[in-house]
Every structure is written in structure tokens, then in C-alpha cells.
Amino acid sequence: MDAVLETWEVQRQRQYRRFVGFSAGVHLIAALLFLASPNWRSAQRLPGVVRIDLVAVAPPAAVRRPAPKPKAVPKPKVAPKPKPKVKPVPKPPVVDKKVLPKDPVAKPTPKPPPPAPVEEVMEYEDVMAQLRKNAKEDFPEAAPQLASPAARVGPAGGPGRLISAEEAAWRERVRAFVLRGWVLAPGFRSQALVTTVDVRLSASGDVMDTRVVQRSGNPWYDESVERAIQKAAPLPAPPESGSWQFRFSPTDLR
């Protein structure tokens, strides 16, 4: 029984070795094939990634053409800054050098700006220059520095839609606010009454002042209009503080 068991055991071991050998061979072939073919695919996929890497790494190495251009911008900035101010000079370069090699991919771009704004607050012209050069990246930098004018400039000089979208939404909200507080006597509805009011709004939406610029001819109607504005106050914060015009009319000519 033992011998039988032994031979069976030996046979099993042999079979196992064969199997392992075969399996290893197959795996090896498969691995080779796999390594051979994925190389192609990865080569196709990688370029995007590689480009980004190079962009980041470029400044020190200056290997690829597209990369140096964006990089070149932050550096000149850093250079002019130090000139007027003595202390900041050593620090920014050190920071840049340390950071850039470590995080080659996306971080270098956001990081250089923070040091710049902190020390550059006074240099409006530099900010403007940067805005013009980095058309896409100017918003995050400009906004914290010179809150309202810069924010206005960006959209006004560039897309322009940005303000109208924001303003349109605000106008819609304000319309609902004011309409909710406007009570019109039954008799006034059937009349062609139009009142235009200039409303001076603070940045937070407080009604600073109202001035009727076009009277309807019916003083009580005009009063109802002023009342509606006062009741709606404070309005949602406007995209821009200052004078906004409201025109009131009952359209239902029953």
C-alpha cells in the first residue's frame, strides 16, 4: 500500500512539476507578449502625461518648447519684484527651486502665484501685465489683490458674458424681491402708469437712496413704487454698487 502510495505521490509530484513548468512557460510567453504589446499602447497614451511632466520640469532642463513659455512668465515676474524690495529677493527664488523639482506635474503653476500676490500688492502694473499675458489664469490672482476693479476688468475686457449672466440672475432675484412688496390699488391696474426710479445700492444691497426720475402723474402710484423698494430692502447684493434704475408699470390693462 505504501509503495503504491509512494508511486502515486511521485507521479503527482512529477505531474505537478510539469504543470508548473508548463504554466511558467505559458506565463512567460504571455508576459513577453503582454510586455511587447502594451509598450505600444502605453507609448500612445503616455504622450499627454509626458507633456505635462515636461512642462513642469522644463524650466530647469529646458527640454521642450511649449513648456518654457508659460514658465518663462512667472520667472521674469519674480525678477522685477526683488528689485524694488530688498528682502523678498532671496526668498521667492529659493521657494520656486525647491517646489518645482519636487512636484513636476500640476502644482508648480498654482504655487508660484501665491508668493507673488503677497509681496506684489503695490505693483498694479505687474498684475496687469500678468493679466494680459496669462489670459486664462488671471482671475484667481487678480481677484484677491484688487477686489472690485480687477474683477470688473477681467470680464469686461475678456468674455463680457460673465457679468451679464451674473447680472441677469441678480436682476431676476431683485425683480422677485420688489414685486413681492408692491401692492397696487385696484383702480391703478387699469391705467397706463409708468414710474422710473433710480435706486442707489450699497455693495451689500442696502437701499441708500431712491429718486423718482420719471413720474407717472399719479403721486400715490409713485409712492406705492417707492414703498415697494423700501419694503424689499435690503436687496440681494448687486454685481456693482451704485445707481440702478427700476421701471414700474402695471401691464394688466383690465
Added chain:
Amino acid sequence: MMRGFASALLIALLLSASGSSAQGRAPIEIINPRDRTLKVAVQRFAQTSRGAERVSQELAAGLRSGLDFSGMFTEIREQAFLGPVESPRLDDRRPVSCDRWRQIGADALVQGEVQASADAVRVRFRVLDVARGCKSLKRNQFDAKPNQAGRIGKAVADDVVAAFTGRPGVSDTEITFASTRGGNKEIHVMDADGHKLRAATRNRSINSFPDWSPDGSSIAYTSYRYRNRPALFLLTRGRRSPGRILRNMKATGAIYRGTFSPDGNRLALVMSDHGATDIFTVGKGGAGLRNLTRHRAIDISPAWSPDGRRIAFVSDRTGSPQLYVMGSDGSGARRISYNGSYNTAPSWSPDGQWIAYESRVGGQFDIWLIDPEGRSNVPLISHGRSDEHPSWAPDSRKLAFASTRRGRADIYVVDVNGDNLRRITNGGENTNPDWGPYRR
């Protein structure tokens, strides 16, 4: 140096550009407000004499019902007040803490004081515009007998309406109408909210078409009480027996439907004689009779314009009854209604904007509005049953009319925008309402 100058210039340019854009913006259009009411807080009037409790209560009740009747105000309950429930005296110079009233959503705040003696009541009050810093919009004072406290309350309410709209409310006005509630068709008078109903005639004949004189002192009406033929009579406040008017007129036929001119000196009326029915005007004493229509067709239902220069009327000269407008001397008659085959019972609004009339639609009448030039024509009241005989309230914001929507005819009032409909009569057939003038 140059750089600093350039940057300063840049900032200046930038700011000026943004400033000018603020001026050139399109206005924000606020149109078509939803129908809402002003919220009013009425403080209990301070009593400046003893024994004014009952008077104060009646006053408050009248004020409340008057504000409610206006349809323009919703009263804020005392329980919601953050400020004092009782009004300060009006000579109290301390400023009103407006925020407390603003916080509870009040648009209007009414404060006042009552002084009552055995035979007289004096009420002083003021109306404040809460949204505009509790600016005082109106102050007034009423003196009356103690039993008129409720009426004073309504008068105060009407003044509150005036403070916010320029025209007083009409809760302290009266409506006259014909009613069969006593068995015969008699002339009745009631307050505009339907209270204080009383019969003005008891002659057991047929009485109809009552019409207020512009000063509210008398009512002209048509009655069959004399020789069983329609003739005009005048009912005057304080006089017991109404008198037949225009006795010396040489009319041999029937006289209907006298309506006072806005100055109260003339009457427009309808006379039928030898088959012709025409519109005439005549002096109150019967002198100066003038035929305005002289047409073979039937011309009826005269309605004066508020300036007294024109008269709207109904004529079937084109085959079907339609509305016309002519000078009050009969010149330049012009048809204004072209919708529908039967338009009648015109009533000219006191502000001159509209002529309300009844128009037959599908076998029953609806109430429509048309402007005096006939350009815009809009339905006001429509119902499966008839709505007839519109009459304007003196503020031109409400109308009274008769409707058979509940089977029997009743008088209803409604706002000119179709809202706030309410029935103000009950019992008998109630028809031909005529809304009286302001009483003060």
C-alpha cells in the same frame, strides 16, 4: 515715476469706465404685480375721556369692517403686535419705534384717540407709512354724535385708503336699489356693505330706477303711483313725502329713468310718446326740455359723463340695442359698442375712464367695460346667469350690480379688477342699484 503715473492713469480709466457702465444700464422692469393687500396695524385708540369704551368699540368695529370692505387692506391682529396695543395720544411727541411695526410686516399703522361726552364724540387719528420710516401720510378729525361711532370708524377706514391711494374708500357710502322684499317693488337704501337697510318708499305701487343726486341729498326714481303711468318722483332726505317732479312738463306719454347731471341742475330722462322713445334733458324744475335724440328708433338708458359734457345711451337704430355716446346737447352721436347683439345699461365711471354696461352673451347678461371711445372692451363679470345694471362707486374702484346667480336677484359689489366680489342683499328681488356719492 512714469510707471507710477501710468498705473494711476490706468486705475482712473478703469474706475471711470465702470462708473459710466452703471449709468447706461437698462432699467429693471417691475411689471404686473400680483393682487395683494396692504397690511395694516390699527392700535386701539387712546381714550382721552371717561366712558368712551362703548364708543371706542363701535369705532373699532366700523374701522375694521371699512378696511375689510376696501379689499385693499388686511388687518394684522393685535396678538402679533410687537409695539404697544394701545395708541399713544396724538400730542405725544415721542417718535414711533417704526422697526417694531416693520418687523411684523405692517405697511400702514393707524393711531388715534377718542374723546366722548354724552352728546358728542371727537375722533382724531393719523395714518403712518411704515415702509417709509413711519412717515405720517394723513391726519384727520371727526366730530359726530355718539350713536354714529360706527360710521366714524368707516370714515377713518376710508381715509386710510385715501392715504395710500389718493381716493377715499367707499365703506361710508350708500347704495339705493329697488326691492320686492316687502311684497311691492319699493325703493330701498343701505350702506355700501349691505348694513342698515331701510325702505325709502312705501307706496305699494311699482317703483324703480332710483338715482342719487350728486350731493346725496335726494333720490329721483320712476314710479307708477300717479295715474298708473310711469313718472319721475323725488325723494329728499328729511322730507316725509316724496314729490312728483316735472309736473309742468307738457309730456303726454310716460317718463322713465331720470338721471342727475353731475352738477345736479339737470336731469336726463327717457320719454315715450306716440310710439317714439327718446332721450331728453330738462332743468330740475321742469324748464328747458330738450330732445337729444329725435330718432325713430328706441333711445334709452342715458348716463352722464363725469364732466357733464357727454351722455352715453342705448339705441337700436342699427337694428340691435348698442351703446352710443353723444354731446349732452344731443350732438355727434357715435356708436361705441360693436361686440354682441344686445348691449345696454351704460354707467360712466366717475373718473371718466370706463363705461360699464351689460352685454347679452348666450341668452343672459354679463357685465363689460368699454372705454368712452370704444377702443378697448373687456369683460368684468360673467356668470351662467344674468348680471345686470352696473353702477359705479364714487371711487371708480368698485361697482354694484344685480345678479340672479342664486336664483333670485341680489345686489353684489365687486372691484373693478373683478376681485373682492360680495353679495350685500338677501331676500326678495333686488335690482337697479345706484351707488351714492361720498357723504362728506
